[in-house]
Amino acid sequence: MSNAHSPVAHHFYTVEQQKDSATIGMWLFLATEILLFGALFTAYAVYRYRFPDAFMVASSRMDWKMGGLNTLFLIISSVTMVFAVSSAEKGRRGGLLGFLAATGFFGTLFLVVKYFEYMHHYHDRDVPGLNFHWTGAPELANGAQMFFFLYFFMTGLHALHMLVGLGLLIWIFITAYQGKYSPEYYNPVEMFGLYWHFVDLVWIFLFPLLYLLGAHLPPGGGGHH
Amino acid sequence: MAHETTHETIHETTRPAGHPANGSDHAHHSISATTCLMVFAALVIGTVATVWTASMDLGALNTPVALAIAIGKATLIILYFMHVLYSKWLTRTVVISSFFFLIIMFGLTFADYFTREKTREIPSLYSSDPILKQQ
Amino acid sequence: MIEENVSLPRIHYLNSHYGWKSWLFTTDHKRIGLLYMISITLMFFLGGFFALLIRLELLTPQADMFNADTYNKFFTLHGVILIFFFLVPSIPGTLGNFLIPLMIGAKDVAFPKLNLLSWYIFVIGSLFTLWVVAVGGIDTGWTFYTPYSTTFANTHVIAATLGVFFTGFSSILTGLNFIVTIHKMRAPGLTWFRLPLFIWSLYATSIIQVLATPVLGITMVLIAVERFAKVGIFDPALGGDPVLFQHMFWFYSHPAVYIMILPSLGVVSELISAFTWKRVFGYKFVAISSLMIAIFSFIVWGHHMYVSSMSIYAGMLFSILSYLVAVPSAVKVFNWTATLYKGSVSYDTPMLYALGFIGLFTIGGLTGLFLASMGLDRHLHDTYFVIAHFHLIMVGGAVMGYFGGLHYWWPKMFGRMYPEWWGRLSALIVFVGFNLSFFPQFIIGYLGMPRRYHVYAPEFQVLNVMSTAGSSILGVGYLLPLVYLIWSLRYGKVAANPWKAKGLEWETASPPPPENFLEQPIVTEEAYNYPTRPAHSPRHAGKLTGGLAQPAGATGKGREAEVV
Numbered sequence: 001m002s003n004a005h006s007p008v009a010h011h012f013y014t015v016e017q018q019k020d021s022a023t024i025g026m027w028l029f030l031a032t033e034i035l036l037f038g039a040l041f042t043a044y045a046v047y048r049y050r051f052p053d054a055f056m057v058a059s060s061r062m063d064w065k066m067g068g069l070n071t072l073f074l075i076i077s078s079v080t081m082v083f084a085v086s087s088a089e090k091g092r093r094g095g096l097l098g099f100l101a102a103t104g105f106f107g108t109l110f111l112v113v114k115y116f117e118y119m120h121h122y123h124d125r126d127v128p129g130l131n132f133h134w135t136g137a138p139e140l141a142n143g144a145q146m147f148f149f150l151y152f153f154m155t156g157l158h159a160l161h162m163l164v165g166l167g168l169l170i171w172i173f174i175t176a177y178q179g180k181y182s183p184e185y186y187n188p189v190e191m192f193g194l195y196w197h198f199v200d201l202v203w204i205f206l207f208p209l210l211y212l213l214g215a216h217l218p219p220g221g222g223g224h225h
Numbered sequence: 226m227a228h229e230t231t232h233e234t235i236h237e238t239t240r241p242a243g244h245p246a247n248g249s250d251h252a253h254h255s256i257s258a259t260t261c262l263m264v265f266a267a268l269v270i271g272t273v274a275t276v277w278t279a280s281m282d283l284g285a286l287n288t289p290v291a292l293a294i295a296i297g298k299a300t301l302i303i304l305y306f307m308h309v310l311y312s313k314w315l316t317r318t319v320v321i322s323s324f325f326f327l328i329i330m331f332g333l334t335f336a337d338y339f340t341r342e343k344t345r346e347i348p349s350l351y352s353s354d355p356i357l358k359q360q
Numbered sequence: 361m362i363e364e365n366v367s368l369p370r371i372h373y374l375n376s377h378y379g380w381k382s383w384l385f386t387t388d389h390k391r392i393g394l395l396y397m398i399s400i401t402l403m404f405f406l407g408g409f410f411a412l413l414i415r416l417e418l419l420t421p422q423a424d425m426f427n428a429d430t431y432n433k434f435f436t437l438h439g440v441i442l443i444f445f446f447l448v449p450s451i452p453g454t455l456g457n458f459l460i461p462l463m464i465g466a467k468d469v470a471f472p473k474l475n476l477l478s479w480y481i482f483v484i485g486s487l488f489t490l491w492v493v494a495v496g497g498i499d500t501g502w503t504f505y506t507p508y509s510t511t512f513a514n515t516h517v518i519a520a521t522l523g524v525f526f527t528g529f530s531s532i533l534t535g536l537n538f539i540v541t542i543h544k545m546r547a548p549g550l551t552w553f554r555l556p557l558f559i560w561s562l563y564a565t566s567i568i569q570v571l572a573t574p575v576l577g578i579t580m581v582l583i584a585v586e587r588f589a590k591v592g593i594f595d596p597a598l599g600g601d602p603v604l605f606q607h608m609f610w611f612y613s614h615p616a617v618y619i620m621i622l623p624s625l626g627v628v629s630e631l632i633s634a635f636t637w638k639r640v641f642g643y644k645f646v647a648i649s650s651l652m653i654a655i656f657s658f659i660v661w662g663h664h665m666y667v668s669s670m671s672i673y674a675g676m677l678f679s680i681l682s683y684l685v686a687v688p689s690a691v692k693v694f695n696w697t698a699t700l701y702k703g704s705v706s707y708d709t710p711m712l713y714a715l716g717f718i719g720l721f722t723i724g725g726l727t728g729l730f731l732a733s734m735g736l737d738r739h740l741h742d743t744y745f746v747i748a749h750f751h752l753i754m755v756g757g758a759v760m761g762y763f764g765g766l767h768y769w770w771p772k773m774f775g776r777m778y779p780e781w782w783g784r785l786s787a788l789i790v791f792v793g794f795n796l797s798f799f800p801q802f803i804i805g806y807l808g809m810p811r812r813y814h815v816y817a818p819e820f821q822v823l824n825v826m827s828t829a830g831s832s833i834l835g836v837g838y839l840l841p842l843v844y845l846i847w848s849l850r851y852g853k854v855a856a857n858p859w860k861a862k863g864l865e866w867e868t869a870s871p872p873p874p875e876n877f878l879e880q881p882i883v884t885e886e887a888y889n890y891p892t893r894p895a896h897s898p899r900h901a902g903k904l905t906g907g908l909a910q911p912a913g914a915t916g917k918g919r920e921a922e923v924v
Binding site: 020023024027028030031034035038039041042045046049050064068071072075076078079081082083086193194197198200201204205207208209212213215216 | 264
Binding site: 010011017020021024025028029031032033035036038039040042043046047050051128129130142143145146149150153 | 466467468469470471472474532535536537539540543544545570571572573574575577578579582585588589590591592593598599600601604607608611
């Protein structure tokens with residue numbers, strides 16, 4: 001499509017127009033993502049309204065320390081992403097590569113922690129559809145299963161977005177290494193930054209809504225074990 | 226749609242309509258390192274505050290407090306990290322309308338759930354008394 | 361209406377490159393529009409075939425050809441294919457892709473590669489659906505209601521939901537592309553209130569596509585996961601709430617009705633203007649009403665759920681909100697009608713479709729108000745009255761608009777005219793066949809015949825026979841254009857702007873060059889700059905020189921480009 005020597009694709013007039021188009025296009029995409037996750041948050045709210053106690057008890061089986069650690073990882077990766085974009089804007093390729101690597105590092109740490117969490121839940125037989133087994137109060141069983149289903153579905157979808165993000169990040173890293181970006185043209189870096197921050201944003205809501213509902217309960221909180 | 230425009234107008238308009246030439250578009254986008262680190266600090270404090278408030282029993286207030294903090298953190302990210310504070314009105318409109326329609330989805334769905342119990346109180350609909358049911 | 365001395369341009373988008381690669385890897389919005397046209401035409405006739413099978417079975421009250429299970433599969437496939445794989449992508453994918461850049465004076469849409477990608481995603485979704493057809497179908501109804509779809513149905517639900525998920529994704533990308541294109545790619549001087557109304561309506565459509573479709577997508581995934589993993593998000597036995605599925609489904613699927621009808625509303629605005637040779641009366645109101653319809657469409661979904669055990673209070677709210685949609689819809693109908701007044705109306709094929717559209721859309725909309733009232737809906741819910749109502753909107757409305765637009769822009773797309781006599785004949789056949797198909801259904805629905813049954817009470821037979829007869833006529837009306845439009849590609853009379861219509865898309869050659877315009881167009885007037893009061897309709901006199909003539913004292917110059 002684009003002329004090999006010019007960063008402006010043939011159907012645009014100016015760099016500015018192309019950049020604006022990309023920004024709005026990206027935000028429209030994020031709007032679809034907001035509605036996508038929003039539908040799940042609505043489902044979450046409905047079932048939490050229906051099973052308030054079961055959600056609280058089931059949530060106390062989450063390890064909030066892991067979730068909190070992951071929250072920090074994502075926030076840090078967001079900050080490094082901001083610095084990556086501003087390095088690209090200033091044409092500092094070394095800075096761009098370094099901050100992208102840092103972003104990827106913390107993103108990967110997030111997924112590693114997530115993996116251990118999932119394994120832990122698997123051993124505790126918390127996974128609906130696979131091995132869910134509720135040993136707590138029987139009247140909470142349905143609500144707890146619903147909680148865990150939503151937990152796995154929402155965090156799973158979020159983790160999928162993280163994986164896609166890391167894939168994109170590798171691509172951005174390689175192209176940055178090849179020197180494709182300049183202060184005139186760094187749209188892909190900036191657009192990827194928006195995506196990455198959005199993934200962070202989702203987690204900021206997932207963390208309190210999934211991990212902390214039962215944090216004020218006494219230890220053991222009525223769950224099994 | 227004729228091409229009989231005068232020279233002045235051509236000069237004025239040979240840029241895409243969606244693209245004012247004299248906007249403040251070139252104001253640089255990225256935020257300063259100081260601002261960025263301040264936002265970072267706020268986000269970390271917010272996370273700690275989330276955990277801290279969740280560990281207390283605030284009764285019905287636990288979730289509203291947690292959500293308020295989360296919304297605050299999200300707003301910081303959107304405004305600063307995602308540059309919406311420095312963006313054009315169109316971007317802002319997209320952001321606002323996506324949340325607006327999300328609120329519609331929440332609001333009208335819960336218009337149902339919050340009033341279902343009340344519906345069950347209408348005797349003619351749910352009463353086991355066949356005479357009342359007929360009415 | 362006959363143009364003299366018109367010849368095809370030497371180089372245009374159809375002959376600039378050859379070979380299958382130049383089509384399957386094209387990023388030209390015009391070619392992508394044609395790719396869409398071919399794919400949705402296939403889906404249209406496939407879905408129409410199932411409709412004929414349904415009508416054939418309903419010729420007699422007892423089961424003759426199919427048992428209940430087969431019948432269930434036929435109406436499900438009819439709905440799934442025609443809604444998700446024909447109506448939703450129909451006008452945006454074909455006419456929208458082809459015309460938006462032409463109408464706004466751009467070289468292409470904002471993201472040409474994304475545009476091609478969205479066609480491929482649509483094809484992937486279609487393949488899922490065709491696979492479902494091939495291996496035994498699906499019987500849940502196009503609405504996939506839970507818990508039947510998740511727990512009890514033993515047909516190919518997962519594949520069908522994934523197909524819908526994919527085509528939804530394609531729809532999102534198309535909408536996203538159009539919004540950015542309309543905002544950022546307009547030619548110099550083309551301000552918002554100079555835009556053709558077709559652009560306004562597609563803009564409104566795109567908003568719905570972008571904001572509503574993701575909810576459908578995730579709902580489809582939830583169904584697939586629930587079936588696959590046997591978890592119970594919508595299963596009442598496990599604490600799930602099937603009504604939540606309906607909320608999520610209709611949050612998309614009610615606005616989706618407007619994804620289907622809004623583009624047609626835009627096409628009809630163009631047709632009414634071109635064939636009365638007048639500016640659309642109340643242009644701004646018609647433009648804004650498209651946006652109002654898009655916004656209102658999001659707040660009315662509960663009117664599908666009055667008898668679903670949803671709260672009565674929510675029902676009342678939804679009922680009141682539903683009436684709001686009537687306002688902008690009526691604005692359009694009244695303004696079109698007012699445009700006809702003292703216009704130099706000509707009854708070419710596209711105009712016949714447009715006039716048919718206005719009548720059917722009005723009746724379809726008004727019967728929608730019956731259904732939006734909770735008390736009446738208790739009686740009419742899930743009867744043929746509902747079937748007739750939404751077919752008036754979707755077939756009498758959306759499909760008629762699509763056909764009208766197809767005929768109107770056919771010479772623009774291919775540089776050749778379809779045979780006008782055959783065109784008018786088929787428009788009349790479609791109108792007659794349509795009315796004979798669906799008006800009896802209002803009556804049998806009102807009398808109490810429920811939808812989705814293959815057997816019925818004998819007293820309904822006369823009306824059902826009428827309906828089946830009508831649908832056969834309708835089938836003929838749809839097959840005729842397939843034949844003569846293909847015929848015209850080779851043998852049609854060469855034409856450039858046979859309507860002498862205004863609008864930027866008619867300023868360039870027909871078919872357009874690959875880059876649309878040889879030089880950057882600069883816009884100084886609104887789209888419908890017709891002479892206010894033609895003494896003798898110049899178009900009929902054939903004296904007008906191209907599309908460039910100006911009415912005396914035409915204004916419109918000097919308006920600054922509005923800041924976006």
